[in-house]
Amino acid sequence: xxxxxxxxxxxxxxxxxxxxxxxxxxxxxxxxxxxxxxxxxxxxxxxxxxxxxxxxxxxxxxxxxxxxxxxxxxxxxxxxxxxxxxxxxxxxxxxxxxxxxxxxxxxxxxxxxxxxxxxxxxxxxxxxxxxxxxxxxxxxxxxxxxxxxxxxxxxxxxxxxxxxxxxxxxxxxxxxxxxxxxxxxxxxxxxxxxxxxxxxxxxxxxxxxxxxxxxxxxxxxxxxxxxxxxxxxxxxxxxxxxxxxxxxxxxxxxxxxxxxxxxxxxxxxxxxxxxxxxxxxxxxxxxxxxxxxxxxxxxxxxxxxxxxxxxxxxxxxxxxxxxxxxxxxxxxxxxxxxxxxxxxxxxxxxxxxxxxxxxxxxxxxxxxxxxxxxxxxxxxxxxxxxxxxxxxxxxxxxxxxxxxxxxxxxxx
Numbered sequence: 001x002x003x004x005x006x007x008x009x010x011x012x013x014x015x016x017x018x019x020x021x022x023x024x025x026x027x028x029x030x031x032x033x034x035x036x037x038x039x040x041x042x043x044x045x046x047x048x049x050x051x052x053x054x055x056x057x058x059x060x061x062x063x064x065x066x067x068x069x070x071x072x073x074x075x076x077x078x079x080x081x082x083x084x085x086x087x088x089x090x091x092x093x094x095x096x097x098x099x100x101x102x103x104x105x106x107x108x109x110x111x112x113x114x115x116x117x118x119x120x121x122x123x124x125x126x127x128x129x130x131x132x133x134x135x136x137x138x139x140x141x142x143x144x145x146x147x148x149x150x151x152x153x154x155x156x157x158x159x160x161x162x163x164x165x166x167x168x169x170x171x172x173x174x175x176x177x178x179x180x181x182x183x184x185x186x187x188x189x190x191x192x193x194x195x196x197x198x199x200x201x202x203x204x205x206x207x208x209x210x211x212x213x214x215x216x217x218x219x220x221x222x223x224x225x226x227x228x229x230x231x232x233x234x235x236x237x238x239x240x241x242x243x244x245x246x247x248x249x250x251x252x253x254x255x256x257x258x259x260x261x262x263x264x265x266x267x268x269x270x271x272x273x274x275x276x277x278x279x280x281x282x283x284x285x286x287x288x289x290x291x292x293x294x295x296x297x298x299x300x301x302x303x304x305x306x307x308x309x310x311x312x313x314x315x316x317x318x319x320x321x322x323x324x325x326x327x328x329x330x331x332x333x334x335x336x337x338x339x340x341x342x343x344x345x346x347x348x349x350x351x352x353x354x355x356x357x358x359x360x361x362x363x364x365x366x367x368x369x370x371x372x373x374x375x376x377x378x379x380x381x382x383x384x385x386x387x388x389x390x391x392x393x394x395x396x397x398x399x400x401x402x403x404x405x406x407x408x409x410x411x412x
Contacts, residue, residue: 042082043300043301043302043304043305044082044304044307045059045060045083045307045308046060046304046308047059047307048085050288051205051288052204052205052243052248052288053204054179054180054204054205054248056180058085058086058250058289059083059084059085059086060282060290060308061278061292061306061307062085062087062289062290062291063076063088063292063294064252064291064292064293065088065099065101065102065293066090066094066098066367067098067293067362067367068089068093068101068102069094069098070097070100073101073104073105074105074297075105075294075295075300076105076106077106080105080106080109082300083307084300084304085113085114086114086291087102087106087113088291089102089117089141090119090137091117091118091136091137092119092120092152092370094366094367096136099137100141102141103140103141103143104142107142114148116146116147116150116182117134117137118153118184119134119137119150119151119152120153121151121159121165121168123159123162124162125162126164127165127168130164130165130168131168131171131172134149134168134177138177145176145177145178145179146177146179147178147180148178148179148180148181149169149180149182150181150183150207151184153185154185154197155185155187155190157189157193160183160193160200166202180204181204181205182205182207183197183203183205183206183207184208184252185207186208186209186252186253186354187337187354188337188340188350189337190208190209190235191234194238194242195234195241198241198242198245201245204247204248205249205250206247206248207252208235208252210235210251210252210253210254210284210287211254211255212280212320213324236284239284240286243285243286248288249288250287250288251287251290251291252290254277254278254292255273255277256277256323256324257357258274258362259326259361260272260273262323263322263323266322267319268315271305271313271319273323274306275306275316276312276320277320277323278303278306278309279306279309279311279312279316280316280317282306283312285310293362332354332357332394332398337350338393338394338395339393339394339400342389342390342393343389345385346377347378347381347382348377349390349400351375352372352375352378352404353403353404353407354371355371355375355407356407356410358371359407359410359411369412378408378411379404379405379408380412382405383408385405388401
């Protein structure tokens with residue numbers, strides 16, 4: 001896609017073409033008001049949300065620690081000083097450095113923050129091993145408990161049905177090591193896993209991928225028909241059900257690939273693409289809060305410019321649409337999974353493309369390689385595949401047959 005040379009706002013035809021417009025129920029406010037609010041006051045959290053039935057009141061824009069490394073304690077402290085009180089991590093993030101850094105940074109502040117962690121408890125894992133993993137996280141975080149503990153990156157309901165997981169969480173709660181139980185996910189079976197967890201009363205909090213490029217009602221509002229955008233039609237309904245059941249809803253992957261530099265030429269009036277994307281997410285009344293990876297003080301300040309929003313601004317939707325127009329044919333949608341059965345060798349195409357995003361878009365090879373190494377199978381088969389059965393499998397036009405083999409070479 002070509003950008004306009006003068007950086008002007010796109011016309012109505014281009015606006016409709018990408019099919020990324022306003023979702024049902026999303027209201028509009030003048031951009032100037034939102035922009036001025038972020039410019040005239042110091043960056044800070046402006047709203048704390050009740051996290052479902054937990055009773056926790058968490059910052060609506062919170063700290064994602066997936067890329068946090070040793071020596072970045074000041075980054076965590078800056079977020080805390082700006083009012084962020086919910087810090088999300090996992091035992092696998094940066095080989096434990098994320099938890100260690102959060103623990104060092106927030107020493108002496110434990111009563112003022114909420115800490116979460118995660119582990120990938122499999123369908124056949126035993127509770128003693130799960131407890132050892134939790135206790136390792138507690139040591140690194142320098143705390144005797146976490147506020148929410150997630151079964152991480154769940155894409156198979158069998159992992160939620162494991163009785164060992166339930167016995168482990170019950171024991172850990174009784175011992176005061178965890179307060180609430182959660183489930184996180186962003187892959188193709190996300191809807192099935194969320195439905196199971198909520199319907200069976202297994203979770204207090206869900207953490208799921210959600211962004212403006214996933215809800216098909218964007219396009220439907222303007223054309224009264226479905227198009228190729230977003231393949232997560234169940235997600236809005238599931239989030240509403242979670243809210244009805246008192247389950248807290250936190251969302252991630254809100255920036256649809258986070259190619260922020262692509263949008264700098266089109267940002268104006270003090271509002272940025274990231275703020276527009278966050279306002280869109282937070283305008284959903286079923287979303288309690290979002291977490292986002294924060295890698296610099298400047299990024300934290302920019303992100304918190306959207307805190308407090310419950311509506312979108314007037315120029316947000318054209319800005320989001322321009323992003324989708326520029327990146328729509330190269331950005332893999334979390335949990336779309338339309339390509340799931342395209343490879344006869346079982347290559348998990350969507351997961352491989354997700355790790356490619358971490359490398360190419362996030363610019364974080366360490367995290368990308370770590371995530372790629374955790375895949376049950378990878379794209380090694382693509383190195384010698386000549387038939388290219390995945391060609392044309394992506395409804396969004398992503399050339400998976402071209403990208404998979406180079407991704408494998410890059411990440412092994």
